Amino acid sequence: MYAVIKTGGKQYRVAAGEKIKVEQIAADVGQEITFDEVLAVGNGSDLSIGAPLVSGASVVAKVVSHGKHDKVRIFKMRRRKHYQKRQGHRQGYTELEIGTINGAGKSKE
Template structure:
């Protein structure tokens, strides 16, 4: 059984036992969280799509770790204007492990 969840402005297709990295969630490591924004639930050929959310559906997950992604380098330049700007960015993430998908 799998589910399509929405968290941090993004959508993820998840199943029980998977580990995914999502936008940072304010929860401690080892804490159980419930994600109730479930957009769809499927099992094989059977698919249940919400409008926009599936009522009564939830996904249980455990927070595994917090961290930061690799650095993204930003370089801006205006030719012939003597302008160059270098910048970097590292986005925070929370790694979660999906425990169960509840329909």
Template sequence: MYAVIKTGGKQYRVAAGEKIKVEQIAADVGQEVVIEQVLAVGSGADLKVGAPWVAGASVTAKVLAQGKHDKVRIFKMRRRKHYQKHGGHRQTFTELQISSING
């Protein structure tokens, strides 16, 4: 059984037991999180698609970690203009382990 969920403005295809990294969710490590924005639930050839959400469907996940991805280097330059700018960005994430899919 699998589900397509929406969190952090992105969509993920998940199954029970999988680990995924999503945009940061305000939850403590070890806490159970219920995601109710389920777009589709499938099992073999059977597929339920919501409009936009599947009624009564939810995904339960356990928070494994909170962290930051590797730094993305940003370098801006205008040739012959004596302009160089350095910067960087580290996106935060929440690592989830999918416990169960209901629906």
């Protein structure tokens, strides 16, 4: 069984037992989080697609850790203009372990 959830402005396809890294969530390590924004739930050949959300569906996940991704280096330069700018960025993430997927039947309008 799998589900498509929405968090942090992105969509993720998740299955029970998987570990995923999502945008930083304000939660403690070990805390359980419930995602109610479920866009689709699939089980084998059966697929329930929401319009826009699947009613009654939810995904429970446990916070494993917090961290930062690798540094992204930004370099801007204008040739012959004596202009160079260096910048870096490290995006924070929350690692989740997907627990249970509670699927429901019909889509919500």
